[in-house]
Amino acid sequence: MRVVIQRCKRARVTVEGKVTGEIGSGLMVLVGVTHEDTEKDAKYLADKVAGLRIFEDEEGKMNRSVTDAGGSVLSVSQFTLYGDARKGRRPSFIEAARPEQAEGLYEAFNAFVRANGLEVQTGVFGADMDVELVNAGPVTILLDSRE
Incomplete structure (x- = not known):
C-alpha cells in the first residue's frame, strides 16, 4: 500500500460538481x-499518517503530528500510485489492485485513521474526481508499507 501525504492549508474533492x-x-x-496488501498494511500506514510529525511546533521545527496540530485528513483513493512508466510512454497499472479488493482496503485505511481520533473526509472510490489543494510548505511525503 502506498500513500502520498501532503500537508495542506485546505483541500477539497468534487465529484460531478458536488463537494464530497x-x-x-x-x-x-x-x-x-x-x-x-492486507488490513495490516492499511493499519500500519494509517498509524504512520496519524503520527507523522510534519507540522511545526512553537520553535518552527517539524515536531507535531496532524493530531497534535488539531488537523483533519482528506483521503482520496488513487490507483495511479501503482503506475509503472519505465517502459514505453503509457503507464501500466498491472500492480494496482482490482477495485473489488482495493475499495475494502481503502475503507479499512480510513477507519484506522479515524480510530486514531482524526476526522476523515473522503472522495468517492472509483469516481472521476476534481481535487483541489493548497499545499503548506510545500511538504509532501511518500510512504509505502512494503519499503
Whole structure:
C-alpha cells in the first residue's frame, strides 16, 4: 500500500460538481493499493499518517503530528500510485489492485485513521474526481508499507 501525504492549508474533492470531502488545515492523503496488501498494511500506514510529525511546533521545527496540530485528513483513493512508466510512454497499472479488493482496503485505511481520533473526509472510490489543494510548505511525503 502506498500513500502520498501532503500537508495542506485546505483541500477539497468534487465529484460531478458536488463537494464530497473538504478540510481546512491537515493532510491530503492519496491512497494506492496493490495485490498483496492486507488490513495490516492499511493499519500500519494509517498509524504512520496519524503520527507523522510534519507540522511545526512553537520553535518552527517539524515536531507535531496532524493530531497534535488539531488537523483533519482528506483521503482520496488513487490507483495511479501503482503506475509503472519505465517502459514505453503509457503507464501500466498491472500492480494496482482490482477495485473489488482495493475499495475494502481503502475503507479499512480510513477507519484506522479515524480510530486514531482524526476526522476523515473522503472522495468517492472509483469516481472521476476534481481535487483541489493548497499545499503548506510545500511538504509532501511518500510512504509505502512494503519499503
